[in-house]
Amino acid sequence: MGELRLMKGNEALAEAAIRSGCDAYFGYPITPQSEVLEYLSREAFNRTGMIVLQAESEVASINMIYGAAGAGKRAMTSSSSPGISLMQEGISYIAAAELPCLIVNVSRGGPGLGTIQPSQGDYFQATKGGGHGDYKLIVLAPSSVQEMADFVRLGFDLADKYRNPVMILADGAIGQMMEKVELFEQLPRGGTYSKPWATTGKTKDRERNIITSLHIDPRQMEKINLRLQKKYKEIQEKEVRYETFKIEDADYILTAFGLGARICKKVVEIGREKGYKLGLIRPITLFPFPFKVYSEIAEKVKGILDVEMNAGQMVEDVKLSVNGKTRVEFYGRMGGIIPTPEEILEYFENKFLKGE
């Protein structure tokens, strides 16, 4: 059993970064995730020599990640929604140059400056591009403090394995809440993947290494795109992760990710006490999205209620998966409001069921 601690989600994430052997963190303060930069500034360098730098902006920090990841090191940044928006050009470059790194979005309510309260309004941004061009991030959605820690390690490994940026899409509540967390052991700095493509200085025994996303010849650019798409397809085939809760005998499925899924678990429990056979599907990887589990369950159930803290984003992917085989409805709150289990159940009873 690993070391047990009571920690905030943001602190657990920062601690996990150190323990994952992260080489460098570059970030800029923004609520509700500033604890990450603060924790790392205190802890990281003295313990593992990990570099921590407060950048002048999120534009700078994402490009510092580009440089450090291109130099073959484990690099990460974290921010919240407006900061992640600023990073989009850099993220597109990183995806195109296939640089492994970790980007954390402890998201808050928008649009605009919005609110510092938790939200899931960045699902589209995280999973459908966000920046320009055809690229994909691997997106992990934690729903507990434990997963804030575990997904850092998992994220770095997936990033290295596929030479692809990974995003952890959390929210302000998961970042700020305190829970018991079991920490994994300290891993060696830098991870174990060899990176012969990294710019470390050209030695006599090899050709020069170039990190770039520029391919002016359209035939070459299409080739690169095809290679990227092939990689994303492989990720879709091999890396889908999700959790199910009481779906075996369910008549109705609730589905939600991150914080929403925690709340829906409670809805399943209180709903079952009232006699409704509810089950829950929680996607853990938002890309790759678990299409199959929905299309299979759609054959067996009477309907799916998708719950999100936004205007209805993941529900589009759920509908795509189900492809008309069963009814899919959406319930959401926006602007930093967290729905209660009771209001979700009430919606289910009074609206969803009556709409049958």
Add this chain to the structure above:
Amino acid sequence: MDETILKTEEQDFIEEDICVAENLVYHKPKTLTDTDLHYCPGCGHGVVHRLLMEVVEEMNIQDKVIGVAPVGCAVFAYNYMDIDMQEAAHGRATAVATGIIRVLPDKLVFTYQGDGDLAAIGTAETIHTCNRGENILIVFINNAVYGMTSGQMAPTTLPGMVTTTSPFGRDVKTMGYPLKITDLVAQLPGTYYVTRQAVNNAGNVRKAKKAIQKAFQFLQQRKGTCFIEIVSNCPSNWKMTPVESNKFVEEVMIPNYPLGDLKVPKEEQK
């Protein structure tokens, strides 16, 4: 030219036997690749590429050097320089270089940026990188114009100068003044060596090379940010011949951007 004439001329040359070691005045550094440069005839970019790679060869630091070239005419620098390189987003070269030098502190990292890149879209990164005193060399090619996007006004465009976006000449009242960013960064405690050079004639080329040599030596001693502005040209977008453009550098650019050191390390002053 007629091929046969070319051949006989070549033969004459060889017969005269002037191709001997003691007559060697120039050789292409091994740190430059054989790829043909895409730069326009007479452009300063090619000269500065050569100077950088000569210094890398002479100092025997090819395995230590990592270059960063952002978007701009020199975005393809990695096709010519036989060193590890990263291509950066427009304006972000010094942030990328910061990322590299922080995780590889023993390496010699340089950026190669245009005026639009360094002094417009990337101003914040430029100032803050210099202010942190990152141990990198910033090479700043000031050609007073956006070369790559075909001749728009740059932050360094001189008052009255005609560009595609200042077709009646730069009017400082509405378009702002030329930004002398090199003077600005010289004020920052993080910069160690700040100098302005040119490559419009042989004498200036030699001086520019000296400055590059010095800068790499300072990086080896981890002294902090070195910043070399090169007052350069853009014959194509200035609508001049190479010769005219070098004359313009001499007669108009240099009086506005005077050459010389703006910040000299104490050791050097002795």
